[in-house]
Structures are given as structure tokens and as C-alpha cells.
Amino acid sequence: MAERVERKRSVPNYGTHVIHGHSYYRTRIKDINGKVRPLYASTPEELYKKEKELRDEIEDELFRRENPTVREYSEKWLEMQSPRLSYATMKGYQNAIKNYIVTPLGDMYMSDVRLDDLRVAMVPISQMSSKTYDHVNMLIKQIFKSALRSGFIDYDSSEELPARGGVPVKPRQALTDEQVKTLLASIKETPVYLFILIGLYAGLRREEILGLQWDCVFLDAETPYISVRRAWRSVHNRPEVTEKLKSKAARRDIPIPKILQKALQKEKELGKGNYVITPKEGDGPISYSQYTRIWNYVKVRSTLERRCYKYVNGQAIRTTIQHKKGEPVRNNHSIHCDIDFYVSPHMLRHTYITNLIYAGVDPKTVQYLAGHDNSKTTMDIYAKVKYNDPRKLSSVVKEALDRKPSDNTDSQKK
Numbered sequence: 129m130a131e132r133v134e135r136k137r138s139v140p141n142y143g144t145h146v147i148h149g150h151s152y153y154r155t156r157i158k159d160i161n162g163k164v165r166p167l168y169a170s171t172p173e174e175l176y177k178k179e180k181e182l183r184d185e186i187e188d189e190l191f192r193r194e195n196p197t198v199r200e201y202s203e204k205w206l207e208m209q210s211p212r213l214s215y216a217t218m219k220g221y222q223n224a225i226k227n228y229i230v231t232p233l234g235d236m237y238m239s240d241v242r243l244d245d246l247r248v249a250m251v252p253i254s255q256m257s258s259k260t261y262d263h264v265n266m267l268i269k270q271i272f273k274s275a276l277r278s279g280f281i282d283y284d285s286s287e288e289l290p291a292r293g294g295v296p297v298k299p300r301q302a303l304t305d306e307q308v309k310t311l312l313a314s315i316k317e318t319p320v321y322l323f324i325l326i327g328l329y330a331g332l333r334r335e336e337i338l339g340l341q342w343d344c345v346f347l348d349a350e351t352p353y354i355s356v357r358r359a360w361r362s363v364h365n366r367p368e369v370t371e372k373l374k375s376k377a378a379r380r381d382i383p384i385p386k387i388l389q390k391a392l393q394k395e396k397e398l399g400k401g402n403y404v405i406t407p408k409e410g411d412g413p414i415s416y417s418q419y420t421r422i423w424n425y426v427k428v429r430s431t432l433e434r435r436c437y438k439y440v441n442g443q444a445i446r447t448t449i450q451h452k453k454g455e456p457v458r459n460n461h462s463i464h465c466d467i468d469f470y471v472s473p474h475m476l477r478h479t480y481i482t483n484l485i486y487a488g489v490d491p492k493t494v495q496y497l498a499g500h501d502n503s504k505t506t507m508d509i510y511a512k513v514k515y516n517d518p519r520k521l522s523s524v525v526k527e528a529l530d531r532k533p534s535d536n537t538d539s540q541k542k
Contacts, residue, residue, distance in 0.1 A: 199234035243285040261294030302482035320425040327476025329388040334473040362416035375501035
């Protein structure tokens with residue numbers, strides 16, 4: 129009896145409101161965003177229960193806003209970065225955060241994360257490539273640094289994470305002259321031929337090649353050149369070509385040799401459309417799936433192991449296939465596997481830069497032609513190419529160190 133009296137006393141006296149001829153008890157509560165939310169019920173007890181649930185929800189939301197989990201703050205951080213990131217970069221950030229940060233730490237509050245938690249989360253990543261390790265390490269530090277500035281945490285434990293880790297990545301190798309000769313002979317008269325020529329002899333990035341239009345190709349100039357002004361990107365397999373390049377340095381004019389000039393002139397005379405690399409039908413930039421089909425002309429002529437599907441009783445089974453050099457492709461005996469080395473679109477560009485260095489072009493000019501924003505990127509390649517052969521360094525070292533002491537004394541006096 130006493131319990132019933134106490135419960136009655138705890139239920140407030142709510143006002144009533146008539147809706148469509150029916151009378152309801154009503155109260156209003158202001159949520160965390162300052163918005164007034166009305167609540168209705170048939171009895172005071174029912175309305176009191178709804179009010180209590182909503183107040184608990186608001187209190188919990190307020191707590192979570194002031195004490196976000198790693199998942200919640202990572203999503204918020206990504207949203208804050210989205211205006212300045214390209215679609216591809218944003219996608220890469222989302223995948224890395226989801227797989228390597230949210231999966232091990234997502235349910236922890238930001239304020240509860242300690243250095244040991246971060247170290248444990250980085251253990252599996254330390255067994256991956258150094259590039260992946262650096263990428264995830266950068267994201268963790270950026271997220272926690274932002275949380276510290278916003279006052280969600282009092283101490284940034286990510287500052288003490290080791291800056292370096294992961295398995296060292298094998299340095300990229302440029303194609304040799306013999307490999308270039310083999311590659312061009314194998315894919316001649318195929319849709320990928322012009323793409324590869326532009327990469328080898330103009331050093332454009334993949335997105336720059338696919339975004340290249342004829343109004344930026346000057347074949348009739350005294351010195352024929354390509355003007356890099358646009359970049360191609362794929363968003364949900366839909367091509368987007370914008371004038372937003374990778375960096376300011378990517379905007380450049382590149383002289384082209386005769387082999388590329390002739391190939392471009394031949395393609396232009398066909399009058400397929402405004403883009404240099406076009407789909408089979410229609411004008412406009414190619415989609416990502418169309419690009420993969422074009423690059424497949426290289427893959428099917430390669431002796432490297434590749435994945436494929438075979439159908440057994442109507443069921444697709446994934447398997448691997450590998451041909452020997454010179455061997456015809458199983459499903460098309462007119463195609464032979466002559467490419468016995470790995471090749472990627474970026475290797476074409478790397479080969480172009482390497483050839484410039486071998487030709488004696490100075491580093492600043494190489495940096496401009498490559499469109500490198502950071503001179504360190506150019507100098508790293510320059511050092512590996514220029515100073516990686518003891519035979520070439522021999523004369524330089526001898527000239528510097530094989531001097532007589534009297535020669536050094538005389539030079540110092542002068």
C-alpha cells in the first residue's frame with residue numbers, strides 16, 4: 129500500500145491535450161540540440177515512463193558526445209577532413225580506419241585508450257608492408273591529435289608510437305631497354321598500346337593519361353608537347369575528369385619524342401572523340417571497368433601467375449593459371465605470353481624518370497617533368513639510379529681521395 133502511494137507521488141501532474149477528439153497527457157522535453165520534443169500518452173504513468181526513457185537517452189547522448197568512442201570520433205574526424213580530400217583518398221582513409229583502427233579499438237572511449245592498447249592494435253600491422261604501417265600510424269596520430277585539441281582527451285598517447293615499422297617494401301625497378309622492347313612488341317595494335325607509350329615517353333600518371341584530351345596535345349607546335357591540365361578519377365565506376373591535379377607541380381608541359389608524336393597523330397586522325405584514351409563506343413572518359421579491360425591486354429600476355437575462374441557443373445571455381453614464355457594463351461592461340469616480367473602503370477612512369485636521369489638531365493628538370501611536388505621524391509630516385517653502380521662511382525671516388533697531400537695543401541692555400 130505504501131509503495132503505491134509513493135509511486136503516485138513520483139508521477140508528475142501532466143497537462144492534457146486533445147487530438148482528433150481524444151484527450152492525451154502531454155509533456156515537452158528539450159533535447160541535446162535544443163529542439164523541443166513533445167511526448168504523448170493515455171495515462172500519466174505511461175507518459176512518465178516515456179519521459180524517463182527519453183531523458184536517459186538524452187543523458188547518454190550527452191555523455192557520448194563529451195566522451196566519444198574511437199569509432200564515433202573516427203567517423204567525425206573523417207567528416208571534418210572530407211572537404212579537402214579526393215574521393216580516392218577518402219575511400220582509402222575509410223578502409224584503413226575501418227580495418228585497422230575501428231576493428232581493434234572501436235568500442236573503447238577515446239579517453240580510455242592507452243599506449244599499450246595502441247601498441248597491441250599495431251602488432252598485426254607491423255607484419256604488413258612499411259607503407260601500410262606508415263599510413264595507419266599517420267591516421268592514428270592525426271585522429272588523437274585532433275581529439276586532444278578538441279578537449280576530448282587530456283593526453284595524446286599516440287605520440288609515443290614508433291614512427292617506423294612494418295616489412296620494408298621492395299624498391300620499384302624501372303623496365304630495362306630490352307623489357308620495354310618486349311612490352312611494346314607484345315601489345316602493339318592493341319587498345320593499351322597508346323596508353324603505355326604515353327607512360328613510357330611522357331611519364332604521365334595513370335589519372336593524367338586517362339584524363340588527357342586532344343586540346344592539351346600540341347602536335348603541330350615547333351616542339352610537340354603535352355600539357356597536363358586534367359586528372360581522371362573513378363567514383364562508383366563512373367569517370368570524373370577535373371582540373372584538380374595531385375599537386376600544383378603536376379601542372380606541367382612535357383615535350384614528346386617522335387615515337388609518341390607519330391602514335392598520337394595516328395590516333396587523332398581516327399577522330400574518335402575528345403579524349404586520347406576512349407572507350408570502344410561513344411565519346412568521353414573511360415570507366416574504371418573499361419580501364420581494367422584495356423590493361424588486361426598486358427595481363428593475358430604475361431607469364432606471371434594470375435587468378436581466373438573455371439566452371440564445373442555450372443559452379444564458378446577460382447583457380448590460378450600460369451603460362452611459360454612464348455606459350456600461346458589457352459583460350460586464344462593467336463596470343464602468346466612474351467612478357468616474363470612484372471609491369472604496372474606506375475612502372476612506366478618510373479622508367480621515364482629513370483631514363484631522364486641516365487641521359488644526364490639535371491634533378492630540377494627531372495622534378496618538373498615528373499610533376500613531383502617534393503624534391504625529395506626526385507632525389508631519392510636520382511640517388512638510386514645515379515649512385516647505385518660502384519663502377520660508375522669509381523672514377524669519382526678516385527678523383528676525390530687519390531690526391532697527394534701536397535695537392536690538397538696547394539688547393540687550400542689558393
